[in-house]
Amino acid sequence: MSKKSVLFFVLITAFSARAQSPQQRVQQYRKAHEIALMDEYRQFLSIPNVSADSTNIRKNAAFIVQMMQQRGIAATLLDVPAPGTNPAVFGEVKVPGAKKTIVFYAHYDGQPVNPKQWAEGLQPFVPVFIIAPVEQGGKIVTTYKSGDPIDPTWRLSGRGSADDKAGVMTILNAYDALVKSKITPAANLKFFFEGEEEVGSTHLGEIFEKHRDKLASDLWVIADGPRHVSGKRVVQFGVRGDVNMHLTVYGPKRPLHSGNYGNWAPNPAMRMVKLLASMKDDNDKVLINGFYDDVVPLTASEKAALAKVPNMEASLKKELGIAQPDGNGTPFVELLMRPTLNINGMQSANVGAMAGNVIPTKAEAVLDLRLVRGNDVARQTGRVMDHIRAQGYQIIDHEPTDAQRQQYPKLIKITMGHGYNAQRTPMDLPIAQEVIAAVQTTSPDPIVVSPSSGGSLPLYLFEEVLKANVVSVPVVNYDNNQHAENENVLVQYLWDGIEIMAAIMLIK
Amino acid sequence: MSKKSVLFFVLITAFSARAQSPQQRVQQYRKAHEIALMDEYRQFLSIPNVSADSTNIRKNAAFIVQMMQQRGIAATLLDVPAPGTNPAVFGEVKVPGAKKTIVFYAHYDGQPVNPKQWAEGLQPFVPVFIIAPVEQGGKIVTTYKSGDPIDPTWRLSGRGSADDKAGVMTILNAYDALVKSKITPAANLKFFFEGEEEVGSTHLGEIFEKHRDKLASDLWVIADGPRHVSGKRVVQFGVRGDVNMHLTVYGPKRPLHSGNYGNWAPNPAMRMVKLLASMKDDNDKVLINGFYDDVVPLTASEKAALAKVPNMEASLKKELGIAQPDGNGTPFVELLMRPTLNINGMQSANVGAMAGNVIPTKAEAVLDLRLVRGNDVARQTGRVMDHIRAQGYQIIDHEPTDAQRQQYPKLIKITMGHGYNAQRTPMDLPIAQEVIAAVQTTSPDPIVVSPSSGGSLPLYLFEEVLKANVVSVPVVNYDNNQHAENENVLVQYLWDGIEIMAAIMLIK
Incomplete structure (x- = not known):
């Protein structure tokens, strides 16, 4: 240059x-x-x-x-x-x-x-x-x-x-x-x-x-x-806030032929679905005692801000292929201000081409609980555990011993992530x-x-x-x-x- | 020599x-x-x-x-x-x-x-x-x-x-x-x-x-x-007899962050557990209408033969780690003479170390129905489908179209194996x-x-x-x-x- x-x-x-x-x-x-x-x-x-x-x-x-x-x-x-x-x-x-x-x-x-x-x-x-x-x-x-x-x-x-x-x-x-x-x-x-x-x-x-x-x-x-x-x-x-709970429900110690043991050996997948299903009503309201009790109401300025957030539900429903959202008509932005109980994933044996005619040995599910102002991790997960106990489960934090399998008809292992408020x-x-x-x-x-x-x-x-x-x-x-x-x-x-x-x- | x-x-x-x-x-x-x-x-x-x-x-x-x-x-x-x-x-x-x-x-x-x-x-x-x-x-x-x-x-x-x-x-x-x-x-x-x-x-x-x-x-x-x-x-x-039913329940078209959409986007795993849980009572009796209706009773010689079969329940319970079998006290050999509804496997997103905080896009389950004398594959699976419809589901036999996702709040794909009596x-x-x-x-x-x-x-x-x-x-x-x-x-x-x-x- x-x-x-x-x-x-x-x-x-x-x-x-x-x-x-x-x-x-x-x-x-x-x-x-x-x-x-x-x-x-x-x-x-x-x-x-x-x-x-x-x-x-x-x-x-x-x-x-x-x-x-x-x-x-x-x-x-x-x-x-x-x-x-x-x-x-x-x-x-x-x-x-x-x-x-x-x-x-x-x-x-x-x-x-x-x-x-x-x-x-x-x-x-x-x-x-x-x-x-x-x-x-x-x-x-x-x-x-x-x-x-x-x-x-x-x-x-x-x-x-x-x-x-x-x-x-x-x-x-x-x-x-x-x-x-x-x-x-x-x-x-x-x-x-x-x-x-x-x-x-x-x-x-x-x-x-x-x-x-x-x-x-x-x-x-x-x-x-x-x-x-x-x-x-x-x-x-x-x-x-957020915390994960990992649940494992146990069936027979080895996978069983579903014909040779069907109707007799308890199926852990059926146990798990009944347990998880007990946690919400048909409008997806959580049925666990006290689940919504601690929520601190929104302040006036918070309510005012929420009212100004653009409502995107119609386009979201279309984009995501959702005919009817959960929440019984409550606006999206308000639902996000409430605690949640979500199934992140679940598995028992196999589905699709790998599925066999078996009674599985265990069923696993991972929950995440979102917490709002007023909720406390220990208190909220404690409520979930109380609910699980009320369904007849004995809670353990490790794989069950033979003695525990003999003693408790309903055994569940629960481990928790490091959650926060x-x-x-x-x-x-x-x-x-x-x-x-x-x-x-x-x-x-x-x-x-x-x-x-x-x-x-x-x-x-x-x-x-x-x-x-x-x-x-x-x-x-x-x-x-x-x-x-x-x-x-x-x-x-x-x-x-x-x-x-x-x-x-x-x-x- | x-x-x-x-x-x-x-x-x-x-x-x-x-x-x-x-x-x-x-x-x-x-x-x-x-x-x-x-x-x-x-x-x-x-x-x-x-x-x-x-x-x-x-x-x-x-x-x-x-x-x-x-x-x-x-x-x-x-x-x-x-x-x-x-x-x-x-x-x-x-x-x-x-x-x-x-x-x-x-x-x-x-x-x-x-x-x-x-x-x-x-x-x-x-x-x-x-x-x-x-x-x-x-x-x-x-x-x-x-x-x-x-x-x-x-x-x-x-x-x-x-x-x-x-x-x-x-x-x-x-x-x-x-x-x-x-x-x-x-x-x-x-x-x-x-x-x-x-x-x-x-x-x-x-x-x-x-x-x-x-x-x-x-x-x-x-x-x-x-x-x-x-x-x-x-x-x-x-x-x-036996027949498999493969069930898929649908959630959002793409996996969603469970925090940003939790309480609003329907969770297909929760839908699936509620559906499966509706199929049995707490004693594992199938609640589907007419499920046991067609069963032909045992003949006298069949009953006599059953009575001679050695009772192995105590040793089986010990070996398999089962504290309380299903069937509400009915003997094992008699339970095998009844139709079954078994969950072979289920999956939605991931569990364990691969689990993420998501609302999954789908939940799958595979059922197998065992049939006894008197049952018919088409009639028995028809009853299961009637039950599923009664829970509000629209049944399809292929992946849903966008139009179907928009139209039906509850969509389920059901495909069936080649069953027999x-x-x-x-x-x-x-x-x-x-x-x-x-x-x-x-x-x-x-x-x-x-x-x-x-x-x-x-x-x-x-x-x-x-x-x-x-x-x-x-x-x-x-x-x-x-x-x-x-x-x-x-x-x-x-x-x-x-x-x-x-x-x-x-x-x-």
Whole structure:
């Protein structure tokens, strides 16, 4: 380039920098770097991230450390001595003169995968572009290679693509886009990427306690969960709590021929269905004593916010193929403010081509209970166990001994995940209002303000241990199949997410 | 050997032949050939025999043809033009002066296998010896090689080892042992080995009709099913009928996050458990209208025979780890004379480490209905479908269309296997009594005479199409895990089975 052209280029850059909003400059930076951003993200998604796979979890953490270092953020792992802990990745950027400190949270671990359940051509840890959800016949972009233009209406498939490596990706690239666009963040920034969210944040409380000083802040921004079903951007002020219960009911010690023992040997699948069926009435109201007793009613401002959330039920019913939702006519948004009892999965022997004419030896089911403000994990699971005992079951927490099998006609093993309670942040805090305003700057479309997500995060820990204010700002599409096969993220929402996170970094 | 020794040997052989009963001579032949008999059987079990695997099914048929040819029996395949038919293997031996013709039946196909469910070290199609059932801690005889002595208390593992290649093995070796021991069978013998029993004998009726003349007989002897739980030899005069129903209940078209949609999106697993639970009361009595209506009461001689069957409930309860059997106190043998509704298997999403917090897209269950005399497959399954409709379900026989999902709040897909009705042979027929007497010659222990097996075979076809008399003479151990993982046969029972089948071949 000649000296003249250099001068011209500098002038143009300076001019456009002056004329454009920070959001436009972040967007321009992203547009110029889409290929590199996506190449790096695909590489990130190629590292298996099932929470229990600690070897690969460490590789993910190392990859994030590297991403941060490349962006000039000193990164460290926050660990605790407990064996089997997945470390959190932490980083910090101090801004001279900043009055506030904001911590950006995402988690890099993912739910378990059953590769057989993924659509043909999709694998959990081989990210590929699809032109639409595979459930809607979306085809794989088989010809894509790095450097090709990326259609923003495509989706990128893979475990963690939406839940929640998208949080890590948008947060770090938002910061990078600001820096590279010569925009200084207005707040001190901290970054905290958890590695145990999908197993109930087993050690998060310990990590918080050990590193309490490092994590001091005015606000935590949680980049997790989906944008509203309408596609609108959303700010959420709470989450439901969650706990898993794993149930196993026992039949004969060995599988029996269903003809030679049918009518005599108890069938554990029949026992399990009768037990589970006893837990809900025909309108899907939970019949367990006291299940709804502890629920704290919504505040006036929460009710007002709920009333403004767009009603998407008609389009959801159509998209999901649901003729009649549960809840006996109660609006969707209100149902999400109540506790749940959900069957995550169940199995006994085999179905389909592998089914045999047998009386199975056991039947398993996994429940998840979502908790709302007022519920307590121990109290709520205790009620479920009381209900199970009232059906005549003896509860054990290990495989039954021969003596127990002889003694108890109805035996059930119950093991529980590491659950946690719900959390809600008051919507009228000044900093809460500033987040709403910041996110609103990224779109002319009114954003959705929600008192609580239907989903869960251990945000009660942030409140209890760190005394922190917590607000969730989701970035991914609602139809991302998170926690299931064919998980995917809409490319445009990654791009939007970078702008949303950058806007929050400019809160003064 | 000198001429003198040869003469001596001949004399000894002639003497021992004179002094010994046919049973003793068959036993002596077997003892001298155990290694070869077992080597051939292990080779037979190594050929996968899942009914749907037609390539390997043909290899099994070819192996049986070879076994028969080596024993001097001309063998042919009985086929019908219907595509996908597994052929029956047929052979015939005419005995000069014989007055009766007896057909020996077994089936060489096996139930589906899920190798992951087999114990460590056991594979469905790699037969190995175990010293006891693996469920009782039985170890694999890892050092065994052909030529080593075989302990008759061992078991040989593998799909089909008991159900029902054991039938083929004992029948053909019984004939061979007679011939090699210079004992002429008293009846004309026919051999019929089916290849579709485990999928409901789909083409058996057609095969019977096409080959009716070849199959003319005075008696069919069915070598299938287990000996009595007490270990006693058994002759059975009937079987229950059987039909499978595969049920699929639908939820949302894609798996949903249980937090973001919980309480709103219907959970198909909950729907399925409520549906299945509605089919039985707490005493496991079937609640489906008319389910027990068609049952023909037992005759006086059937009742008398049942009364003599040893009561094994106490030892079975202990062995199987059952504190309280179903049936509200009705004796085991009577329960087997009633129709059943059994859950063979069920599945929705995942359990255990692969479980995610999802609302599944579907829940599947497989039922098997055992039918007794008086029941009809179409009528009985029709009652189940009426019951399902009465629970508000729309029944379809294919995956639902979008329009059907929109229209019907409760959709269920039902597909059915090829089922069949029960069969009973009158116990007082002279030839029936001759079979009882023949089997009794093989043991001083009184044999068990049973009006009907709890298990099923399509014996009604033998009666309807061939107008045949049918009696079942099981040879394998009751604790053989047939239809399930870790299937096995007790070696001594194979040896006994050869003697039992040989005894029947001597009926005049």
